Amino acid sequence: MNYCSYCVQDAGEQRGLESAGPWPRTVEDLILVQKRIGQATSHLWTPAGRVFSAAGCFVCFSRGRVGAGRPGEAGWAAAALLRSGRIVAAATVCGTAQAAYEPGLLALREGLLLEEAVRRLPERPDLLLVNATGRDHPRGAGLAVHLGIRLALPTVGVTRNPLLASGEPPAEARGSLSPLFLGGTIVAYWLRTQRGKRPLVAHAAWQTDARTAASVLLALTTRWRTPEPLREARRLAREARSEKRGDG
DNA sequence: GCGACAG
């Protein structure tokens, strides 16, 4: 297990991100960026039967809060890399939330910390799982799409609920899917990863369509409802929070 | 106008 870590001293200091520029810091700027991102497309990525590595990233904030949170509050992010069914690397960072949570503007709150955690992994994954929507978004630019563009990695979104898309729930068997529509297109699928458990939402994001998202998430889910890389990233972020650290 | 609305 190779752990890397880095504490984000200031949201303004994003070493090595010159090509992508800084994250938007205001609602107006983020919305402008999202309008551009929502139009961007690129060739689809598929596992195509090959072995692929997958990382998950997750951010949590200080406990005891209620509601949408506040800008400036402490946050911990982690990324975990899975290859051949094993977690082989992970990274954690600590820093601050850039904004309160607001539907459609999640990137403002979580984007910087998540990107930093993924960049601290000792190697780049083939695919990144993000705890957010992708194309299911008012401007087609959910955080999973945004992170994919910034990191130049194929991404898949994983959420508990859709943001705007709607569709019927899936059947009970593991692997059952049902489409989630937004503006007449399938932007995500309900996916039953465990019989008897609530389905999760598999989101099309950067270089992925909804079908690929669902297929990949099913493959990354065996024993638990949540895909393994995401589950491990969540555990590590909460562990860092409980120890009030960001330095692995 | 009102409510809903990823985390």
Place this chain on the structure above:
DNA sequence: ATCTTGTCGC
């Protein structure tokens, strides 16, 4: 997201 309580299963 986080909190709380209760319940089921290993």
